Amino acid sequence: MFCRRGGFRQKLVHVTLRGALYGSWILGLFPFTYDSWTRKLHRSKWLIGYGIVLNVAIVTLILANDTEAETPARMEVFQRNPLAEQINSVHDFHSLSMVVLMLLRCYWRSEDIGKILNELMDLQWCHFRQYSLDDCCKFDNFVLHKGLSVGLEVCSMLILELGMYPKYSLQLFLGVIGLCTIVLVVLLGASHFHLAVVYIYRCVWIVNRELLRFANQLAEGETVDPAGVDRLLGLYSRLLELNHRLVEIYDYQMVMVMVSFLAANVLGIYYYIIFSISLHKDMDIILLFIVPQALFINMYDFWLSIAVCDLAERTGGKTSTILKLFNDIENLDVSLERSISDFALFCSHQRLRFRHCGLFYVNYGMGFRMTITSFLYLLFLIQFEFSNL
DSSP: OOOOOOOOHHHHHHHHHHHHHHHHTTTTTTEEETTTTTTTTEEEEHHHHHHHHHHHHHHHHHHHHHGGGGGGHHHHHHHOHHHHHHHHHHHHHHHHHHHHHHHHHHHHHHHHHHHHHHHHHHHHHIIITTTTHHHHHHHHHHHHHHHHHHHHHHHHHHHHHHHHHHSOOHHHHHHHHHHHHHHHHHHHHHHHHHHHHHHHHHHHHHHHHHHHHHHHHTTTOOOOOOOOOOOOHHHHHHEEEEEEEHHHHHHHHHHHHHHHHHHHHHHHHHHHHIIIISSSOOOOOOIIHHHHHHHHHHHHHHHHHHHHHHHHOOOOOOOHHHHHHGGGOOOHHHHHHHHHHHHHHHHHHHOOOOOOOTEESSSSSHHHHHHHHHHHHHHHHHHTTGGGO
8 A cells, every 4th residue: 555665764654654554453443454456445344343342442441430530630720720620521522522523424434535545546556656756755754743743642641641640540540541542543533634635745746846847848948748738637636626525524523633632732721820820839740841741742733734734735836836937938839838728727726725614724824823812712711710810
């Protein structure tokens, strides 16, 4: 399924992708079998049943061994500020709803997901396999950053949960293991969307590079076959169609994941303020290291999900800029000029963008506004309960 390339970085990318694939299979998040002969993914009802049973068992384990509310630090915060306890209950319900929705959409839309992945693999094998990918460093960097963020999130959750208990027990370990596992389920589920996006980005990047090569050939007096431009237009339109279908499947899950990251940071800072200022606690390892590292890693993962969509969107925008280079070339062949005009007209009506739930586009501008809004909500909480701080 994955093409191995030379070099240490490429091998590390290959290992990261393999780890995400096998981890998703083990956790029941990837209900497909791969036929190496036809190079196709096939939906498996047995794997869907395995995933449902496994994840229901994990959620049951968490609920049966839930000791989070009994954390001494949390109990002190909740006694000091009842609103914090109510907000924490709402956030727990949102987290449970996010897990349920992600799993339901994963299994319910598995047939559509399989078709999209098969088309991506077909494009890669039939049309993009012959191109050199050694210059596409951003693809490798994102895959590595995404793998790192998933590992850091799980380790951060483990440190945060264990670091807030004065003593350990079997019930605690079972609850923490179940919680870390379900966090890994959510992170891997979100990474499926992000990895598909970065594959689409790489294909669009190849299309842009080929168009730029055509423009350079014409500038040097060489000829370009109009069929090559038409072929790139066909590939580009297929990529945009796949992107639209992909966003339509994952939009609700990704919105809930982003909201969960931002809400966790808002609540974390709010608890931090109550615990350190209102309760006049000394700066121990929890305040100095455990809570800040969790907030930083959450924001790192959130911003990474924004960055990949913005990267793909900007790469799609560069296609129109490259096509404008053909306007400076004189005496173009009529058929070639018609092909370039068709490509430019298509780009003016269709753009590579990520619009979730029909409400907002995911890019750096929206990510910045979401971050600012989360801090405004924190200020609202502080002002609303200022007397209890």
